Amino acid sequence: MLDLQRMPNRIRGRWGALLMLVAAFGCFAAMPAMAQQKLLDDPVIYEQTHFRKECSTATFEQDFVNRIDINNDGLVDAVVNEGAIVCDGDRGPGCTEEGCPYNFYLQVAEGGYFMIATAQMYGYDFVKRFGNMVFELKMHARYCDRTDAAPCLMTVRVRGTTFLTISKK
Known part of the structure; x- marks a missing residue:
C-alpha cells in the first residue's frame, strides 16, 4: 500500500x-x-424468438413451458424446458448427457418476468411438502457429489428470488 x-x-x-x-x-x-435486469413481457415469446433466430425451423412441443407459482407469491411464474424444442430436426439443441436446460422465470407484481435461474437437468416434479410447494429436480449424479449412474434427486424451494436446497440424494 x-x-x-x-x-x-x-x-x-x-x-x-x-x-x-x-x-x-x-x-x-x-x-x-x-443495474436492474430488464423485465420481459412474456418469457415464452422471448425464448421462442431466440430459437427462431438460432434455427432455420424451430418447433415447440407441449411441455415447452409450465406456468406455475414457483415461489408461492400468488403470481403465475414460468419454467421453460429447452428439451422440448426441435431445432432443424434435432430435439433439445442444448441437451447433453447431463440433461436439458430449464429456465426459471418469476413474474413481478408491476408486470413482466425476469429469469432467476437456469439448470441442466433431466426433469422435475413440483410437489407439496409440509404445506409448501417444492421442486424435486432430477439431475446428473455429479450435482450430488456422486459418480454412480443413479440420478441425483435435489429438493429445493424458492423463497423470494432464491433457490434454497433442502436435500440432495
Whole structure:
C-alpha cells in the first residue's frame, strides 16, 4: 500500500489523483452489474424468438413451458424446458448427457418476468411438502457429489428470488 503522507507534495498530488481516478473507475465498472435486469413481457415469446433466430425451423412441443407459482407469491411464474424444442430436426439443441436446460422465470407484481435461474437437468416434479410447494429436480449424479449412474434427486424451494436446497440424494 502506498503511504501518501511520506511522499513529497508534487508526487503525492499525482499519486492521489491517480488513486482517485482508479477508485472512480472501479465504481463505474461495477455499475452494470448492479443495474436492474430488464423485465420481459412474456418469457415464452422471448425464448421462442431466440430459437427462431438460432434455427432455420424451430418447433415447440407441449411441455415447452409450465406456468406455475414457483415461489408461492400468488403470481403465475414460468419454467421453460429447452428439451422440448426441435431445432432443424434435432430435439433439445442444448441437451447433453447431463440433461436439458430449464429456465426459471418469476413474474413481478408491476408486470413482466425476469429469469432467476437456469439448470441442466433431466426433469422435475413440483410437489407439496409440509404445506409448501417444492421442486424435486432430477439431475446428473455429479450435482450430488456422486459418480454412480443413479440420478441425483435435489429438493429445493424458492423463497423470494432464491433457490434454497433442502436435500440432495
